[in-house]
Amino acid sequence: MSAAKVGFIGLGMMGVPMVRNLLRAGFPVQGFDLDAAAMAQFADDTGFSAAASAGQVAQDCPVLILMLPDSRIVDQLLWGEGGLGAHLQPGQLLIDMGSSDPVHSRDNAARLAEQGVPFVDAPVSGGVKRARDGSLSIMIGGEAVAVEQAMPIFQAMGKTLVHVGAAGAGHAVKALNNYVSASGLLAACEALVAAEKFGIDPHLVNQVFNASTGKNNTTEHKVENFMLNEAFNSGFALALMRKDLQTAQGFIERMGTAGGFAAQCLQTWSQAEVGLERGADHTAMFKFLREQQ
Numbered sequence: 001m002s003a004a005k006v007g008f009i010g011l012g013m014m015g016v017p018m019v020r021n022l023l024r025a026g027f028p029v030q031g032f033d034l035d036a037a038a039m040a041q042f043a044d045d046t047g048f049s050a051a052a053s054a055g056q057v058a059q060d061c062p063v064l065i066l067m068l069p070d071s072r073i074v075d076q077l078l079w080g081e082g083g084l085g086a087h088l089q090p091g092q093l094l095i096d097m098g099s100s101d102p103v104h105s106r107d108n109a110a111r112l113a114e115q116g117v118p119f120v121d122a123p124v125s126g127g128v129k130r131a132r133d134g135s136l137s138i139m140i141g142g143e144a145v146a147v148e149q150a151m152p153i154f155q156a157m158g159k160t161l162v163h164v165g166a167a168g169a170g171h172a173v174k175a176l177n178n179y180v181s182a183s184g185l186l187a188a189c190e191a192l193v194a195a196e197k198f199g200i201d202p203h204l205v206n207q208v209f210n211a212s213t214g215k216n217n218t219t220e221h222k223v224e225n226f227m228l229n230e231a232f233n234s235g236f237a238l239a240l241m242r243k244d245l246q247t248a249q250g251f252i253e254r255m256g257t258a259g260g261f262a263a264q265c266l267q268t269w270s271q272a273e274v275g276l277e278r279g280a281d282h283t284a285m286f287k288f289l290r291e292q293q
């Protein structure tokens, strides 16, 4: 039996490599992005067809994946004027793989359930590099039956697939993961900038961190590859990281649990977003802090 056609909306930094892995695994993909150039990248790929609109994707595909910047855009696409949410049919499956807001996702799941349409949130971690090699970490929220149905699709794009709870739970875990990641990046950058000012070679400092208890994802994968070489091109925008932090901070506030550090972390990331050029990569936080002296 041939694999079901997958509709994929949002062909950006992450969407493109994720679609390539779906095609490699034998899924026919119909894609759509507001930016026509994004779709043109697949001109030579058999198995890929470009759609004229998001509505067309929703009409043609039993499974729909969204890989969009944020919940505002997802909600607009689903429920805004001419939105596709109301036209989805029972038996279709909607999967939101972007880093959306868990509260919005829970609402979207409830609204779609009334139409007999299952919703799964399945945000990813690992960045562009792991999107390319198909080894993303995918945190999944939703009803077991729908999650089971989506598993072969997730297996084509990711390695660690964890069903963390009901709809919205995946997006909650993703936002919290990025809070932990963003705070680790901030701590590493502040430490490196101070050490550098004292006259210590930051390459050596990072080397020591990586052999000591200060090691984290930033010291291991970002400091040498994107920061000290001033490339600042990891492929994950600073504005998206700030958005994730805001989601996490709002989520913690809603839970009424301790969150003073998250609030402070968000404040620095927001300042960096204003201080750096539009479209800056999240690794440019290092540049921002260096220039604060």
Ligand code: NAD
Binding pocket: 009, 010, 011, 012, 013, 014, 015, 032, 033, 034, 035, 038, 054, 067, 068, 069, 070, 073, 077, 097, 098, 099, 100, 124, 125, 126, 127, 128, 235, 236, 237, 240, 241, 244
């Ligand atoms: P991106 O900005 O590169 O891509 C988003 C794409 O969505 C763009 O091509 C844009 O044209 C398209 N788009 C926007 N509105 C649209 C609409 N209404 N209809 C159709 N297309 C539309 O972003 P990205 O880096 O690929 O990130 C996508 C999501 O994944 C975000 O939620 C982000 O937080 C998350 N994420 C990103 C990374 C990363 O390393 N870049 C890692 C993990 C998670």
